[in-house]
Amino acid sequence: IDKSREEPAMRLDDETESANVEDRRGGGGFGGRATIGIGTIVVALAASYFFGIDPRVVLEGASALQGRQQQAQPAPTQHQGAPANDPGAVFTRKVLGNIERTWTGVFNTQLHAQYEAPKLVMFTNSTPTACGTGQTAMGPFYCPADHKVYIDLGFYDELRKRFGAGGDFAQAYVIAHEVGHHVQNLIGISDKVDAARRRSSQARSNALSVRMELQADCFAGVWANNAERANQRLMEPGDFEEGLKAAAAIGDDRLQQQGQGYVVPESFTHGTSEQRMYWLRRGMEAGEVSACDTFAANAH
Secondary structure, eight states, X not given: OOTTSSSOOOOOTTOXXXXXXEEOOSTTTTTTTOOOOGGGGTTTTSSOOOTTBOHHHHGGGSOHHHXXXXXXXXXXXXXXXXOOOSHHHHHHHHHHHHHHHHHHHHIIIIIOSOOOOOEXXXXXXXXXXXXEEEEGGGOSEEETTTTEEEEOTTHHHHXXXXXXXXXXXXXXXXXXXXXXXXXXXXXXXXXXXXXXXHTSOHHHHHHHHHHHHHHHHHHHHHHHHHHHHHOTTSOOTTHHHHHHHHHHHTOHHHHHHHHHSSOOGGXXXXXXXXXHHHHHHHHHHHOOGGGXXXXXXXXX
């Protein structure tokens, strides 16, 4: 993380790092052998680097045999010894630690349930997951089958250079969005939506995926609200604006317009820039899980 840049920096010095991080970086990740055939999903990834790519959607083109082969391959061994101390890794562990503590409190006070933290896997190039082979080109993603968030830390640079959405909070939003999918998994929303998608047309399935992604945005906002209330020194002026800028930068409409010159609304899987900003802001302002019902008939 380049602290010489002008974007506001979150005050993370006093944050305890999460221990739920697995570092698979080094040696080129899982190498070039294991792929799902990126060509089969090039349309889905035409704009590339979406936040929150749901591998259950992205990996549908992979064959069942290939999936069995991938899952049979052992995961890389986690690095032994002291955790890596490069700025990106330290930042990621500290943000995840804060997210874990915050959601533990939210589950306790709002949901009267116990929070189960996910594991976060840092990788390069590609890595095996319970959802198939994860690839850098997918952007950060959550795999519900193994309760793990996967991220190539190079995405932080992409976020700043390609999307013009730099700053610590924008990067934290990436992680918080993926943990938002984990929250959906814990409280049973993911299973219900999966069942509904299997009974739906492609257009309806895409629409349900949009609602899932917007709710994960809202949950990211719920984290930010509660984290700031617990530690008013955590955020700096302009941090929330960074998050909103990042949300706008990866709206389906903006990415399609940039990538192919036109927009196909029925193919949206994550929501428009306006929708993503709306739901992230709603979570930030409300701080309540109950404010994030993106599936309501009159939802924005």
